[in-house]
Amino acid sequence: xxxxxxxxxxxxxxxxxxxxxxxxxxxxxxxxxxxxxxxxxxxxxxxxxxxxxxxxxxxxxxxxxxxxxxxxxxxxxxxxxxxxxxxxxxxxxxxxxxxxxxxxxxxxxxxxxxxxxxxxxxxxxxxxxxxxxxxxxxxxxxxxxxxxxxx
Ligand code: FES
Numbered sequence: 001x002x003x004x005x006x007x008x009x010x011x012x013x014x015x016x017x018x019x020x021x022x023x024x025x026x027x028x029x030x031x032x033x034x035x036x037x038x039x040x041x042x043x044x045x046x047x048x049x050x051x052x053x054x055x056x057x058x059x060x061x062x063x064x065x066x067x068x069x070x071x072x073x074x075x076x077x078x079x080x081x082x083x084x085x086x087x088x089x090x091x092x093x094x095x096x097x098x099x100x101x102x103x104x105x106x107x108x109x110x111x112x113x114x115x116x117x118x119x120x121x122x123x124x125x126x127x128x129x130x131x132x133x134x135x136x137x138x139x140x141x142x143x144x145x146x147x148x149x150x151x
Contacts, residue, residue: 005030006038015046018031020056021144024063042060069104069111071149072096078117081125085139089125090114092139096146109150 002105013019023042027034034057043050047122057063065136075081090101093112097105104111123135127145134145 003041004036004037006041008044010042017046017048019050020046020048021060022052022058024053025056028063032068032145033066035067036065041118050076067104070111071129073110073112074102074115074118075116076116076124076126076128077114078121080117080121086125087129087137089142092142096142098135101104110146117136125149133138 005065006027009023009030009120012026013022020042023046024034027038027074031038039053040050042048054065057065073093075086075093077086077090080106092110094100097110097112099105099110099112101112101114115128118133120126120133120135123133125137127134127137129145131147134141139144
């Protein structure tokens, strides 16, 4: 399945290193991360060493080598949110989800990240889940936010 999908992506481009970023971008869009077996196939078919692909994938922030959760949670730690207790909210998410910042839950439902200023400081502290903004978040609201996306 993954092999056919990767072939499909590869067929869109010239099979040389100049297309590598475009191929990785399509792969990232398809799976929300870069699966290892897909990278091995790309390495073989494009004749680019896997180490070269991995170093590109680690260099660009847009790429992820680990699966991301279906609902990415971004907790803002920008100044306005920080002074209103954002760090404690982030820690509450870690405890509730049983993961550390930067990790994904085993059921692949949630991944947790800390970010800098989401651009709506008036609502501080702010948490984004996917495209949805949650403002004036408190530690006690965290379990309900998670529950909302578990359905
Ligand atoms: S500092 Fe958090 S939204 Fe601006």
